[in-house]
Amino acid sequence: MHILLSSIGRRGYLVRYFRESLGSAGQVWGGDCSPYAPALYGCDKSVLLPQTNSPSYVDDMLELCRRCNISMIVPLIDPELEVLAAQRQRFFDAGIMVVVSTPQTVKIGFDKYLTYQFGKENNIPVPQTVISIEQARQLLDDGRVNWPLVVKPRMGSASAGISYCNNMPQLEVAFENCTMPMIQEFISGEEYGYDIFSDRQYRPISVFCKRKIAMRAGETDKAVSTSNPDLIALGVRIAAALELFGPMDVDVIVDRQGPKLLEINPRIGGGYPCSHLAGADFTGKLIRLAQGKELTPDIGSCPDGCYMFKQDEVISCNQNQVDSMGGYFDE
Numbered sequence: 001m002h003i004l005l006s007s008i009g010r011r012g013y014l015v016r017y018f019r020e021s022l023g024s025a026g027q028v029w030g031g032d033c034s035p036y037a038p039a040l041y042g043c044d045k046s047v048l049l050p051q052t053n054s055p056s057y058v059d060d061m062l063e064l065c066r067r068c069n070i071s072m073i074v075p076l077i078d079p080e081l082e083v084l085a086a087q088r089q090r091f092f093d094a095g096i097m098v099v100v101s102t103p104q105t106v107k108i109g110f111d112k113y114l115t116y117q118f119g120k121e122n123n124i125p126v127p128q129t130v131i132s133i134e135q136a137r138q139l140l141d142d143g144r145v146n147w148p149l150v151v152k153p154r155m156g157s158a159s160a161g162i163s164y165c166n167n168m169p170q171l172e173v174a175f176e177n178c179t180m181p182m183i184q185e186f187i188s189g190e191e192y193g194y195d196i197f198s199d200r201q202y203r204p205i206s207v208f209c210k211r212k213i214a215m216r217a218g219e220t221d222k223a224v225s226t227s228n229p230d231l232i233a234l235g236v237r238i239a240a241a242l243e244l245f246g247p248m249d250v251d252v253i254v255d256r257q258g259p260k261l262l263e264i265n266p267r268i269g270g271g272y273p274c275s276h277l278a279g280a281d282f283t284g285k286l287i288r289l290a291q292g293k294e295l296t297p298d299i300g301s302c303p304d305g306c307y308m309f310k311q312d313e314v315i316s317c318n319q320n321q322v323d324s325m326g327g328y329f330d331e
Contacts, residue, residue, distance in 0.1 A: 001026035001290060002070045005039075006049060006061075007077040008032050012039040012313065013273050014076070014283070019044075021284040029070060035325040038315040048325050052079045058087045065096045072290045073098045074246075074268070078157055081106045081267060097290045099246040101266040108242070109264040113154045113182045118264075122241040124234070125260045127253075128185040133175055136183045137168070145185040154180045160218065189255035193220055194235045195268075195275035197282050198244040205285065205295050207235035208275035208302040216310070220271030225278040225306040234259055236299060246289075247272070247282045274308035 003018055005011070008030040018028045030043035033051050040046040045068075050060045061084075064070065073096065075084055084091075084098050085106040091098040100106065108114045112129075119126035128145050130136050131154075139145045151163045151174040163174035164186065175181050190211060197206040209231045213222035231252075238250055238261065249269025252259040268282065276282065280302075285295055 001072065001287065002029055002045075002068060003027070003072045003074065003287075004029040004031055004047075004065070004070045005043075006031045006073055006075050007052075007080055008039040008043070009037050009076065010039055011076060012042050012315075014074075014268065015039055015042045017276055017283045018074075018287075021281065021287050029068070031064075035322050038313075040325065041315050041317050041321065046325060052077075052083055057083055058090065062090065062094060062096070065091075065094070071096060072286065074286065075100060076268060078110060078265065078267070082110060097286075099267075099286060101245045101248075102243040105242045105244055105266050109248075109266045111154050112152065112156070112263060115261065115264050116182075116184075118241070119261045122237070124238060124241070125258060127187050127260050127262070129182055131182045133172060133183075136171065139185075148186045150184045150186050151175050151178050151181050152184065153178055154182050157218065187253045187255050187260055189253045191262075192226070192231060192252050192254060192259065193223065193269065193271045194231075194238070194248070194250035194252070195272050195280055195282065196235055196239045196244070196248045196250060197246065197280070197285055198239055198242075198248070199295050200245060200289060202243045202245065203297070204236050204239040204244075204299065205297050206280055206282070206301075207232050207239065207299050208278055208280045209235060210271060210274045210278075210306075210308070212271070218270075220269070220274070220308075221310050223271055223274040223308050225274055225302055225304060227300075227302050227304045231259060232300065232302065238264070242266075246286060271308070273310070274306065275302070277308060278303055278306035 027044035029045045030040045031047050031049040033049050050057050084100045085103045108118045116126050116129040148164045148166045153161045165171040195208045198204050210223040210225045212220050247268045249265040251263040
């Protein structure tokens with residue numbers, strides 16, 4: 001079995017996890033649109049990929065899989081998900097397991113206002129969220145929210161473009177300068193992240209949860225696992241309400257009233273190593289699915305007290321290695 005991790009970037013730990021799960025039964029390939037992605041140089045094979053917005057992206061990926069006997073694609077960044085989800089059946093029909101959820105699930109995760117609406121429709125607690133200054137003013141007048149308020153892009157990632165506003169002039173400026181903005185109440189509390197896994201029938205298989213200790217560039221940098229039954233139960237409810245296939249990263253914040261849903265990312269998230277070290281083994285689960293095997297749910301198996309601390313690594317390579325990267329789309 002050959003597995004392609006696309007847009008692999010700096011995720012060398014995923015290469016190691018997949019290789020440990022795969023053993024001698026195949027190869028772990030890495031793909032990225034840049035030859036300077038560090039994790040490329042730890043893979044069994046590496047390839048330069050076309051830009052996600054290329055008109056031929058899906059055709060090129062299918063051709064790559066055909067030529068290189070790749071049987072599974074694991075996309076790792078949000079822009080890939082929407083493109084691959086729209087044509088996922090073409091991969092399935094070709095015998096390639098592309099690890100992406102349905103277009104509707106991807107859409108809910110990509111647009112944070114749709115995430116809010118998803119929560120409301122499924123009785124999952126969410127912060128008050130609106131998409132206009134007038135709506136925000138009404139919430140303030142009604143006493144349903146208080147300052148500060150948060151302005152963020154509906155389709156942002158990595159915590160980019162977020163503004164905290166303490167009065168109406170600040171809110172108006174932040175809203176005007178934000179692309180596709182929404183306004184959300186500020187919740188003071190502890191942040192938690194989920195790593196959730198569902199099978200081909202969208203059946204929840206795993207729910208692992210961790211408390212975030214520190215963030216770095218919008219990604220979980222330090223965390224500790226928790227077995228809190230209320231949080232695990234909420235994770236199951238979120239997964240059961242979605243047509244999720246494979247892994248999902250979910251962010252919630254817990255205040256005195258309990259947890260509230262912030263974000264859904266239907267892919268492997270940056271905090272996944274904490275759950276993997278706690279026994280989640282999403283890499284092994286994906287391999288077993290690709291082999292046609294049934295998975296046994298292990299919800300409730302997340303332990304307390306498994307800590308994750310990330311650290312930087314240095315990758316060394318020479319000019320010939322960089323120059324020889326790719327070639328599959330140069331003909």
